[in-house]
Amino acid sequence: MKKMQTPNVVKHFSMTALAAGFVFAFLPITADASEFGSEKLSDGTEHEEHVELLQELLVEEEYLEDESINGVFDETTEEAVTVFQEDASLLIDGIAGPQTLGALSVLEKDDENVLVEYLQEDLKSFGYYGGSIDGIFGPLTEDAVKGFQSDAGIHADGLAGPATYSAMMNFTAPQPETTVESEPANEAASEDATETTEEATASAETTSESTSSAPEGTTISMEATAYTAYCNGCSGITATGIDLRNDPHANVVAVDPNIIPLGSRVYVEGYGEAIAGDTGGAINGHKIDLHMATKDEALNFGRQQVNVTILN
Structure with a gap:
């Protein structure tokens, strides 16, 4: 990812404090996040009102100058979004999606908008929210945010801002403990247990036969995003020399070589078998970037948590 610079973009805060669990007092937000639609704002977006709201948020956080508010998602706006994402330790793609807009807005109790819906979906996927996805930041959502913040080791204030969205990027939900049954206390119980074991063994053999085609190898839970070979400044040639423009339907993924x-051949849940043939500036740790044939496919994929099996 190249370092973007522009006289209209001003860095506002350091993530050193965010990483330590501090919360920043944001300036009053003039833009109303409830006005945003469900689309992701990026270069070429034509919804003037939504882009203006994004630019107002960026001005409030001192990433844009007032004169840059023009309702056009231009290069200056993209650079401002990118710098904010970098400072907030979010996914750096220059696209103002739900996580970036939520972090800019700082969602809190009594908010009602589509960004709260996305927040509730994320919290539900981590096992912290059990209510309905209604876009209403009520007591249940606030408790879910606080519970997540506490487990993530950040200040549990119930406000979903940059620190919270940053923590979500690499958070792994706690795994439930498994219980081990004690041995049978008498001979009759032992006989019953033997019969049960035999039945379980037969069932396991049947299951093994039916799932023999499942991928075998080390499986890792990873955060997946998507990209195309036709992004601005992209050559279409991967780090290992694969020409994706010559083969737009190739299943190639960008990975952190340390992971x-x-x-390597990998199997990505919902994507299929692929080659780990590329790297990316924002692809660090348990993150993976999936090559898609078109920009629309990449945008529609968004960001998901998937299981990745390393086949060799």
């Missing part, structure tokens, strides 16, 4: 060695 998945380049050249």
Whole structure:
């Protein structure tokens, strides 16, 4: 990812404090997040009102100058979004999606908008929210945010801002403890247990036969995003020399070589078998970027948590 610079973009805060669990007092937000639609704002977006609201948020946080508010998602706006994402330790793609807009807005109790819906979906996927996805930041949502913040080791204030969205990027939900049954206390129980074991063994053999086609190898839970070979400044040639423009339907993924060695065959849940043939500036740790044939496919994929099996 190249370092973007522009006289209209001003860095506002350091993530050193965010990482330590501090919360910043944001300036009053003039833009109303409830006005945003469900689309992601990026270069070429034509919804003037939504882009203006985004630009107002960026001005409030001192990433844009007032004169840059023009309702056009231009290069200056993209650079401002990118710098904010970098400072807030979010996914750096220059696209103002739900996480970036939520972090800019700082969602809190009594908010009602589509960004709260996305927040509730994220909290539900982590096991912290059990209510309905209604876009209403009520007591249940606030408790879910506080519970997540506490487990993530950040200040549990119930406000969903940059620190919270940053923590979500690499958070792994706690795994439930498994219980082990004690041995039978008498001979009759032992006989019953033997019969049960035999039945379980037969069932396991049947299951094994039916799932023999499932991928075998080390499986890792990873955060997945998507990209195309036709982004601005992209050559279409991966880090390992694969020409994606020559083969737009190739299943190639960008990885952190410290986690998945380049050249490995992997199986990505919902994507299929692929080659770990590329890297990316924002692809660090348990993150993976999936190559898509078109920009629309990449945007529609968004960001998901998937299981990735390393086949070799």
